[in-house]
Amino acid sequence: MTSDPSSPAQPLIVLVRPQMGENIGAAARAMLNFGLTGMRIVAPRDGWPNPKATAMAAGAGSVLDSARVFDTVAEATADCSYVVATTARQRGLFLPVHDAEESAQLIRQKQAGGERCAILFGGEKSGLATDDVAHANQILTLPVNPEFSSLNLAQAVLLTAYAWRRAEDASLPFESPYENVPAPREELDGMLSHLNGVLDDAGYFYPEDKRKTLERNVRTLFTHAGFTEAEIRLFRGMIRQLGYWGRREDSTSE
Amino acid sequence: MTSDPSSPAQPLIVLVRPQMGENIGAAARAMLNFGLTGMRIVAPRDGWPNPKATAMAAGAGSVLDSARVFDTVAEATADCSYVVATTARQRGLFLPVHDAEESAQLIRQKQAGGERCAILFGGEKSGLATDDVAHANQILTLPVNPEFSSLNLAQAVLLTAYAWRRAEDASLPFESPYENVPAPREELDGMLSHLNGVLDDAGYFYPEDKRKTLERNVRTLFTHAGFTEAEIRLFRGMIRQLGYWGRREDSTSE
Numbered sequence: 251m252t253s254d255p256s257s258p259a260q261p262l263i264v265l266v267r268p269q270m271g272e273n274i275g276a277a278a279r280a281m282l283n284f285g286l287t288g289m290r291i292v293a294p295r296d297g298w299p300n301p302k303a304t305a306m307a308a309g310a311g312s313v314l315d316s317a318r319v320f321d322t323v324a325e326a327t328a329d330c331s332y333v334v335a336t337t338a339r340q341r342g343l344f345l346p347v348h349d350a351e352e353s354a355q356l357i358r359q360k361q362a363g364g365e366r367c368a369i370l371f372g373g374e375k376s377g378l379a380t381d382d383v384a385h386a387n388q389i390l391t392l393p394v395n396p397e398f399s400s401l402n403l404a405q406a407v408l409l410t411a412y413a414w415r416r417a418e419d420a421s422l423p424f425e426s427p428y429e430n431v432p433a434p435r436e437e438l439d440g441m442l443s444h445l446n447g448v449l450d451d452a453g454y455f456y457p458e459d460k461r462k463t464l465e466r467n468v469r470t471l472f473t474h475a476g477f478t479e480a481e482i483r484l485f486r487g488m489i490r491q492l493g494y495w496g497r498r499e500d501s502t503s504e
Numbered sequence: 505m506t507s508d509p510s511s512p513a514q515p516l517i518v519l520v521r522p523q524m525g526e527n528i529g530a531a532a533r534a535m536l537n538f539g540l541t542g543m544r545i546v547a548p549r550d551g552w553p554n555p556k557a558t559a560m561a562a563g564a565g566s567v568l569d570s571a572r573v574f575d576t577v578a579e580a581t582a583d584c585s586y587v588v589a590t591t592a593r594q595r596g597l598f599l600p601v602h603d604a605e606e607s608a609q610l611i612r613q614k615q616a617g618g619e620r621c622a623i624l625f626g627g628e629k630s631g632l633a634t635d636d637v638a639h640a641n642q643i644l645t646l647p648v649n650p651e652f653s654s655l656n657l658a659q660a661v662l663l664t665a666y667a668w669r670r671a672e673d674a675s676l677p678f679e680s681p682y683e684n685v686p687a688p689r690e691e692l693d694g695m696l697s698h699l700n701g702v703l704d705d706a707g708y709f710y711p712e713d714k715r716k717t718l719e720r721n722v723r724t725l726f727t728h729a730g731f732t733e734a735e736i737r738l739f740r741g742m743i744r745q746l747g748y749w750g751r752r753e754d755s756t757s758e
Contacts (some may be wrong), residue, residue, distance in 0.1 A: 280659065285649040309652055340678040344734065347680040391676050393669055395539040398563055399677060405534065408659050409666055415647055422645050423653060424594040426601040480598065 261334070261357050261414060262288040262366070263407060264326050266382055267373040269295045275306025276404030277371070278313035283408065284415035289317040290326045290368070323370065323382045330368040332360040335386035336406055337378055338399050346388045350413035353390040358417055369410055374403055432476040441482050441489075442469055448493040515588070515611050515668060516542040516620070517661060518580050520636055521627040523549045529560025530658030531625070532567035537662070538669035543571040544580045544622070577624065577636050584622040586614040589640035590660055591632055592653050600642045604667035607644040612671055623664055628657055686730040695736050695743075696723055702747040 263281055268274050268291065278289060291298060298319045307314050320326035327333050334353055335345075348356065357367045370386065372378035383389065392409055394401060401409075432438075446455075446465060455461040477485060517535055522528050522545065532543060545552060552573045561568050574580035581587050588607055589599075602610065611621045624640065626632035637643065646663055648655060655663075686692075700709075700719060709715040731739060 276656070279652075279656070282652040283648050283655055283659075309654070338677060340681070342681070344732075345680065346684050347676065347678065349674065349676055389680070391678065392666075393674050393676055394537050395669075396677050398533075398536040400563070401537055402530070402533070405537075405659065405662050408662060412646075412663055412666075415649075420603065420647050422601065422603055422647055423592060423650050424601065424645065426599065426643070427594070427596070430600050478598075 259361055260286055260288055261361075262290055262330065262368040263411075264290045264292060264323070264368050264370045265294070265373075265403070266292045266323055266326075266370055266378055267295065268371075268403060269374045271296055271300035271302030271304075272306045273374060273403040274300060275303035275308075275310075275314065276402075277407040278303070278307040278310040278317075280404050280408035281411050282310040282313055284411035285418075286411050286414065287313055287316070289313050291317055291319045292323055292326050293321055294319065295373070323385050327368050327370075327385060329366055331365045332357065332367040333386045334367065334369045334388055334390050335378055335383040336369060336371050336390045336392075336410065337383060338391060338394065338401070339377070341380045341383050341389075343380065343383055343389075345383070345386060348388055348390055350390060350392060350410050351417065353388065353410075354413045354417035356388070357414065371403060371406055371410075429478065431478060433479040433482050437479055437482050438472060438477070441477075441486055442472065444486055445472075445489050448489050448496065451493070452496055513615055514540055514542055515615075516544055516584065516622040517665075518544045518546060518577070518622050518624045519548070519627075519657070520546045520577055520580075520624055520632055521549065522625075522657060523628045525550055525554035525556030525558075526560045527628060527657040528554060529557040529562075529564075529568065530656075531661040532557070532561040532564040532571075534658050534662035535665050536564040536567055538665035539672075540665050540668065541567055541570070543567050545571055545573045546577055546580050547575055548573065549627070577639050581622045581624075581639060583620055585619045586611065586621040587640045588621070588623045588642055588644050589632055589637040590623060590625050590644045590646075590664065591637060592645060592648065592655070593631070595634045595637050595643075597634065597637055597643075599637070599640060602642055602644055604644060604646060604664050605671065607642065607664075608667045608671035610642070611668065625657060625660055625664075683732065685732060687733040687736050691733055691736050692726060692731070695731075695740055696726065698740055699726075699743050702743050702750065705747070706750055 263277065263286060265274060265277060274291065274294065281287065281289065294300065298317075299314070303314055304311055334357070340347075360367050369390065370378055370382060372382065390410065392401065392406070445468065449455065449468075455464055517531065517540060519528060519531060528545065528548065535541065535543065548554065552571075553568070557568055558565055588611070614621050623644065624632055624636060626636065644664065646655065646660070699722065703709065703722075709718055
């Protein structure tokens with residue numbers, strides 16, 4: 251991942267007339283969580299720099315430090331050739347509408363061709379103006395609950411950055427140490443023999459004419475559990491100890 | 505989508521020892537944005553109810569109103585059979601690790617079989633304790649920037665709810681009114697004839713021996729543009745008006 255905010259390998263995040271510094275800072279944090287570093291800001295209500303943004307950005311202050319401020323959407327996107335407008339409302343504009351994942355794929359394609367891409371986010375009060383959206387090549391909208399569709403600015407940035415990151419590289423920070431594969435049957439059978447021996451000593455298979463049924467039920471139970479080899483080793487440790495304990499010379503009883 | 509918070513058709517969101525009411529409220533908002541309504545809270549630091557949570561939840565107060573509070577993770581998940589722990593760190597536990605999308609698919613499968621599912625989120629300071637994670641059937645982790653991986657509580661809830669929603673129903677709140685299909689060639693050719701006629705009158709094809717080349721370039725230009733039928737109509741309106749204007753009896757000139 252590049253960290254050059256002017257690199258066309260990343261979409262620029264353009265906040266259009268944002269109001270609260272806290273939300274600008276939270277947006278910077280959300281960007282950096284998924285590796286985006288290029289922020290542009292159009293006409294921030296409370297001027298720039300904004301100490302409340304810096305306080306909220308926590309470890310993402312570098313994104314704010316390199317943010318560039320413009321007066322208009324036209325100026326903020328002057329060097330871009332593919333512009334995406336995020337909005338929760340249809341605008342009557344003849345623009346294609348895509349979700350965040352499709353948009354991320356399109357942005358990747360444009361970037362691969364050397365295009366600089368920008369994603370516009372409107373301010374807290376009413377989002378992007380339709381005149382802002384008219385600067386875009388496409389609309390990005392999210393599959394929100396139609397009965398409660400208002401997303402916080404930083405949350406809209408977060409979901410967009412997340413989709414972009416996943417389109418580039420969906421690898422997780424760590425993987426399971428665990429091959430979740432049931433052990434081969436010989437391991438299971440070894441465990442069942444061991445278990446059945448201990449259960450037998452404990453008087454579990456009683457009366458004798460139930461033995462076959464009980465053994466079958468025990469087998470089915472552990473087949474269903476699907477223990478891995480490591481789990482079988484762990485479980486055999488329990489059986490072993492129970493066996494030692496049950497078979498002990500009971501020297502402490504009166 | 506059901507709105508019954510106890511329905512197994514939705515995973516429960518379980519906040520474990522959350523600290524700031526603001527984050528509980530923001531988490532409620534994030535849940536409702538993607539249609540989740542069942543919240544459980546384990547040992548909230550500042551007690552419950554929490555006016556700061558209510559203030560931050562905005563329109564999602566109903567999620568907080570129906571939230572249930574418990575002392576321990578065991579009690580909060582007592583009626584659940586599939587429990588997911590969200591964490592950014594490997595814990596040395598033999599648990600499968602999945603991303604949000606895979607987890608959402610697994611949860612859907614469990615729910616389809618009638619299982620109640622819960623997703624655990626740790627508090628702001630250090631996330632889930634390893635003892636909390638040991639209650640889970642699987643770990644959920646997100647493909648965050650490894651150099652800046654700390655996600656706000658509400659943002660982790662948002663991404664998880666988003667993935668769940670997309671696994672259930674990825675439909676967007678609106679679609680493009682626009683069939684983005686280039687017009688058939690006869691429409692393009694009609695437009696080019698019209699345009700060429702006006703350009704000819706305007707003296708564009710000059711000198712005559714350049715006419716063929718210029719006509720070809722004009723054709724290539726508009727083929728590349730890929731206008732739809734609606735766009736061709738719009739453009740022909742412009743040509744028509746330019747034609748009227750250029751061909752007018754110039755009665756106002758001296």
